Amino acid sequence: MAAADLGHLPVNRRPIGVFDSGIGGLTVARAIATALPHESIYYVGDTKRCPYGVRTQEEVRTFTLQAGSWLVERGVKIIVIACNTATASALKVAQQTFDVPVIGVIAPGARAAVHTTRTRRVGVLATNLTVESGAYTRAIQDLDAGVRVFGCPASVFVDVVEDALASGDRLNQDWFDDRSVFMTPAVRGLARQVTQPLRGQGVDTVVLGCTHFPLLAAPIHEAMGPDVRIVSSAEETTAELIEILRRREQLAGADALARHRFATTSENITSFAVAGSFIFGKPLRSIEHIELGELEELRA
Template sequence: MAYFSETASNNAPIGIFDSGLGGFTVAREIVAALPHESIVYAGDTARCPYGPRDQREVDAFVQQICSWLVSRGVKMIVIACNTATAAGLAHAQRTMPVPVVGVVEPGARAAVMTTRTRRVGVVATQGTIDSGAYERAITNIDAGIQVLSAPTQRFVEIAEQGLRGEEVRFSGYDQLVAAGFDRPEYHAVAEGYLAPFRQAHVDTLVLGCTHFPLLAGLIGQTLGPEVQLISSATETARDVAEILRRRRAFADEGHRPTYQFYTSGSDCEEFAHLGALVMGVSPQCAETVDFGELHPPELTTAKENIVEKKVVIATNNAHKVSEITTALDFAGWQYSTLRDAGLVSNPVEDADSFEGNARIKARAAHELSGGLAALADDSGLVVDALDGAPGVFSSRYAGEDGNDAANNEKLLKELADLPFEQRTARFVCTLVFIDEDGSETVARGTIEGKIGFEEKGSGGFGYDPLFYPDFYDGKLTLAEVPQADKNAISHRGNALRQLKALLEAK
């Protein structure tokens, strides 16, 4: 670990940074444990999230922001981001003139000391899980512990949604954590993520993202009291206090602490407000800064090392494009729609299967683009009582000139005599990815449910207002499910997750 700068006084601030808001949970614990210490908090919200980014790029961001914090005169640095810790802690410890600590090892150490069954779970972002940082840290301490890890990116989104949407209704942080995320759609996402941990009989779960302490109430309710939750925020604060104690570097007893917040994002006022809500203190300074003004060689090298792939998505549907590019977040991949690529492609979709039609569209885009990688999908509704109809004719079920209303009306008429239990159906999505060399990768996703008796909800299209996903026990139609949660359970979302896994395995 690097040493204290000879010019840093004991009353100098502690520097803390994260890719966004999650690190405020670490800052909160540090303020509680060390009330005389000043804090400089940096949130790189303009480049958030870090989780899907290439590890080399994140390492370069760590070098950037640590250098910026050193220029602000901090006496030590806390990387309050699990992804950044996994990607850049060791490098920062070698290059910075002040101590640098991360959030992975403290959480891992606490998990080892807590577990009795020696079965530990870890929930974190994709980047942290892919790095294997927690599994290594835990098994380095006790090689006999079984570690089950899973990426839970939606938890990050839920935490941020809760912060931005509930601070008015809840008077403080504790109330927000206890009850701010008590919504059916949040519980459904939590159940989907956490069921495997319950089935594996883990007795300790590491909250491996600094956003996740905000969801402690939600996660705790889902897993039950027999599972102990480990917050890396709490454990990191203890490590910071211990380092300062050993180095006799505590701020003076009479020192009046200051709190400075800096964000690379555009909404400084919101950043300061939410930071104050989580930390429980008001900043004396809140400013927008450009960490990108610093250009260490590592950042340039990281960007140069990322291999780019251009992919044409065989659609002009903006919503579909957004869902695809979010799910297939490979570093260096550049996506374009048919329109973006200057292509007009309307091949005849005359196959008798979703896969066949998706292949027709993908091949057309691949050939028209001069051999670029291409991705296409075909999807529709399959109703068991109708022998699989509407199937590949879903968009034109009521005729070539049909629309959503006409299609839904026809479907309801054909199922009119059936009770709810016999109206089983599923949405199916098949994706066909054709690489530059012409090789194909095919993925399929479904969502099971039943057809209702009337349209409900306004948030979807097509058959969404009639479709009750089994995931919600027949209580909500897809048109009533919030879009972010819909992406987490949808047939296209499931197909995209399968496709990503298949491409990663190549």
């Protein structure tokens, strides 16, 4: 299927562009699709060059601008960078480059955590690289300099999700339908083990600082205990998106039919379809393979 240019539509009917290095950002797309049933989404997963965590900052910036340009050419009304690494490295340059608004996943999660915590002690579960970057600590303390942030490296959670989804070109149908798939004894034990450093710190709020982690919200919540609030960057980014579109009067009307499109830079569309449909919570009907070309011209 050829990429669609939707720039001829009135702005409010244009799709929301969502970009991630791979399939994790589909948790954000899912949250958007659930909260905004009349909005169309155009999703780009740069699966071929995933993960971005091992790339230089310059590479991540280039890749993000390529994906953003691709989405802008398709006529999106706003871009969501649904990837923590790309948000940390490339949000500012993307905002300076494109005419449409660009939001990331870090600030909304940080803001929700600041608003939620009563003990003013917040845990951040993220990949080891995101924790080391200190991006969430900065974002949280920019908003409230009195909040203590406890980073907890949890890259192993990504491995769990990727392993579960890499089990062939077809997922177990039980997994597909049941969001609590990850509540197995092994995952529950792992969640207890990984979150151990956060317990006993007085943390009352934990941010899921990786797009894969909303899939593991149940075992993480169980491990942290019922009194701890789990803040999902996917949900909070969606709330931010709604606020922007509402204020700009660019929400699709109730008469609009959502049409979601998905693009992947890897050639294995079937594998993207199977894992992606699981994460998105619905079959991905329209998937195309794309190449993200070289960056030709970008305004400073």
